[in-house]
């Protein structure tokens with residue numbers, strides 16, 4: 001770490017420590033500007049610090065001081081107090097003897113994996129005693145075991161059901177948090193950075209594992225960004241590591257082997273943030289097959305939808321027995337301001353931890369700096385393509401690139417910073433290996449005009465700041481969209497969870513931007529992707545499992561889906577194809593009222609009805625199960641917690657969906673159906689519309705009928721079963737085109 005960043009960190013530590021106390025004492029709050037006067041360690045002589053603090057305000061600096069009163073004193077662990085002061089008074093105070101520092105009492109949000117708080121899932125939520133019996137299997141790039149997030153303080157030995165092993169190659173050690181770790185090695189995939197061990201040299205697996213089940217780490221941050229307490233959603237749960245991915249990729253064989261082991265090892269939830277760019281049908285997908293086995297054995301597989309959005313039908317995770325998670329934003333948005341020699345200031349997007357100290361530097365358009373010796377022209381240097389920039393022309397300057405790139409070429413060419421302009425989305429931030437910010441083409445063209453207008457154009461790039469995005473949550477542009485390309489009548493994705501600018505633990509071998517030449521190695525990093533949303537749901541599933549250890553994967557999934565908070569199609573025009581049932585809400589999901597349960601036989605019926613069933617069923621069951629008329633179910637009758645109907649614009653449909661719900665709330669409860677649908681040519685009926693339960697675990701069936709015609713690309717409606725306590729909500733969609 002660089003010296004100046006270290007001192008910044010130190011300063012933040014101080015703020016955090018004191019403000020943590022401040023928030024506990026209502027009396028410290030004031031409408032006027034107040035300052036914290038920090039006086040170091042607590043005095044050992046036991047003299048009354050309160051009176052000392054008061055006396056300090058009567059010091060010779062002016063009679064005004066005496067009028068002020070101490071808002072609150074710190075006297076248990078250290079010495080200091082809060083007082084209303086003007087800036088001038090604060091400066092005087094700072095010079096007084098015994099005072100270490102005086103700094104403004106600003107509102108800061110002490111929440112890091114901000115995503116959990118944003119989800120309404122606070123650190124203080126009720127936890128089941130059994131949480132430490134839940135084991136989350138993370139299939140990923142391995143883990144960094146020394147991360148503070150995986151400290152096993154306070155955790156007893158793993159539950160007896162755990163049967164896995166720990167491969168200790170390369171100094172890798174397990175503990176009571178990381179109860180097991182294995183790596184799966186496929187020849188030919190290793191790069192020079194790969195470690196033949198469960199140890200993570202990428203950062204990705206460490207990040208996802210800590211989001212799922214990392215313990216609490218105070219004052220986590222990335223050079224001050226995202227400052228607060230980092231925590232996993234199930235901080236007492238255990239992590240079983242299955243390293244299936246290497247720098248060269250992840251092989252099917254290894255993925256299946258990992259599934260095989262994980263199920264036998266006794267994991268409860270499988271969290272899988274990897275996938276293919278191309279979609280494969282159920283018969284041809286190792287993950288779908290592995291996940292089917294997992295389901296058969298009572299293990300829920302949680303999978304990310306993929307990062308190929310925002311176009312429709314880009315989703316690659318769609319098997320009905322797994323839970324597919326889209327990625328949405330939180331209220332914390334990271335941005336990076338830029339200032340130009342003409343005094344124009346623009347708000348770009350990036351995670352920029354570098355500090356140029358507000359100094360202006362020359363800026364040059366990449367197009368004006370082609371590496372002519374390498375025979376590159378304006379046509380490639382304007383995009384800052386590999387080797388295209390002339391080192392002598394960009395050295396010590398900020399270079400403007402007409403494309404969002406990794407920043408590698410400007411860095412290698414010796415540029416001091418980079419400004420990128422492109423037409424892509426700006427709803428999440430990338431890290432670059434040098435000071436950089438990303439602008440849209442509108443701002444970009446203004447900058448081009450400025451650069452052209454003068455011979456000495458200058459610019460500077462500021463350190464990133466955080467904004468409150470009050471529009472959140474909405475699904476990020478990169479998150480893959482439905483509909484389900486193989487079975488359009490099963491709605492996918494299932495739900496959405498935070499996946500944008502997420503701070504979590506990191507591998508010390510992987511630099512912040514993951515670009516060679518970046519020398520920032522950090523214990524916590526901020527990254528985005530559906531990979532980040534997946535462990536939020538894995539943890540939520542673990543949370544439910546800790547309260548309901550006997551619930552099936554489908555029951556847990558149903559609980560998460562029917563209690564998800566509805567999201568808005570205002571920003572996400574693709575509506576349910578972007579967010580499925582909505583934004584995950586683990587607290588509500590613990591007590592869903594009703595569940596839509598399914599077991600292996602139900603999925604086999606579904607598969608048989610899809611044709612090709614026997615082949616697949618035999619593939620997964622590895623016995624001679626065959627499909628018969630009796631086992632031939634329709635897609636509409638799979639007991640799924642959402643409803644989807646693919647039709648054609650001219651067709652008048654009448655489609656019945658049969659469903660059975662299980663009462664997991666109070667024994668005597670009467671649920672009424674409430675269908676909300678836009679006015680139009682579609683009619684949705686529920687029969688019966690009242691479900692009177694008389695016992696716990698009782699199952700009652702109903703049929704939902706969609707009749708009519710539509711020509712809309714998506715019609716969004718919903719069914720809500722309501723007993724006055726629970727609202728069991730399912731989205732209903734009708735649509736006429738896949739893409």
Ligand SMILES: *[C@@H]1O[C@H](CO)[C@@H](O)[C@H](O)[C@H]1NC(C)=O
Nearest residue numbers: 169170171172195196197199
């Ligand atoms: C393993 O630990 C030993 C002793 O602490 C150390 O010398 C060695 O460099 C470590 N190896 C790796 C790969 O970290």
Ligand SMILES: *[C@@H]1O[C@H](CO)[C@@H](O)[C@H](O)[C@H]1NC(C)=O
Nearest residue numbers: 275276291303317318319322
């Ligand atoms: C998980 O997602 C990947 C791609 O994102 C996909 O290939 C795989 O089939 C998915 N698994 C399941 C069980 O849906």
Ligand SMILES: *[C@@H]1O[C@H](CO)[C@@H](O)[C@H](O)[C@H]1NC(C)=O
Nearest residue numbers: 278279280281282283284285
């Ligand atoms: C299965 O995948 C292979 C290659 O990945 C492809 O050639 C084949 O057509 C696929 N089969 C089906 C049924 O999708």
Ligand SMILES: *[C@@H]1O[C@H](CO)[C@@H](O)[C@H](O)[C@H]1NC(C)=O
Nearest residue numbers: 340341342454455456457458
């Ligand atoms: C350089 O730019 C500044 C404004 O940014 C301007 O005042 C100055 O005259 C310029 N110098 C030359 C040599 O163009």
Ligand SMILES: *[C@@H]1O[C@H](CO)[C@@H](O)[C@H](O)[C@H]1NC(C)=O
Nearest residue numbers: 445447448449450451452453
């Ligand atoms: C900048 O100047 C070059 C020629 O010097 C011209 O080709 C280009 O169109 C100009 N760009 C803008 C945005 O004015």
Ligand SMILES: *[C@@H]1O[C@H](CO)[C@@H](O)[C@H](O)[C@H]1NC(C)=O
Nearest residue numbers: 109114331332467468469470
């Ligand atoms: C953003 O604003 C909302 C509403 O004012 C508030 O509840 C929330 O805590 C804020 N979030 C952050 C990160 O400051």
Ligand SMILES: *[C@@H]1O[C@H](CO)[C@@H](O)[C@H](O)[C@H]1NC(C)=O
Nearest residue numbers: 281283610611612613614615
């Ligand atoms: C099974 O799937 C293959 C590839 O998708 C297809 O060519 C074949 O017709 C299917 N068979 C049946 C019986 O549906």
Ligand SMILES: *[C@@H]1O[C@H](CO)[C@@H](O)[C@H](O)[C@H]1NC(C)=O
Nearest residue numbers: 608609610611627628629632
């Ligand atoms: C099951 O349904 C599928 C699709 O509707 C059909 O192709 C198949 O012949 C049926 N099989 C049996 C045994 O009824």
Ligand SMILES: *[C@@H]1O[C@H](CO)[C@@H](O)[C@H](O)[C@H]1NC(C)=O
Nearest residue numbers: 637656657658659687702703
């Ligand atoms: C679905 O529900 C309808 C209407 O209640 C019923 O007639 C039909 O038999 C049901 N189908 C199945 C497969 O249960």
Ligand SMILES: *[C@@H]1O[C@H](CO)[C@@H](O)[C@H](O)[C@H]1NC(C)=O
Nearest residue numbers: 672673674675676718720722
């Ligand atoms: C039905 O749902 C709508 C929209 O969510 C709500 O306004 C209404 O109060 C609900 N009605 C009943 C009877 O629950």
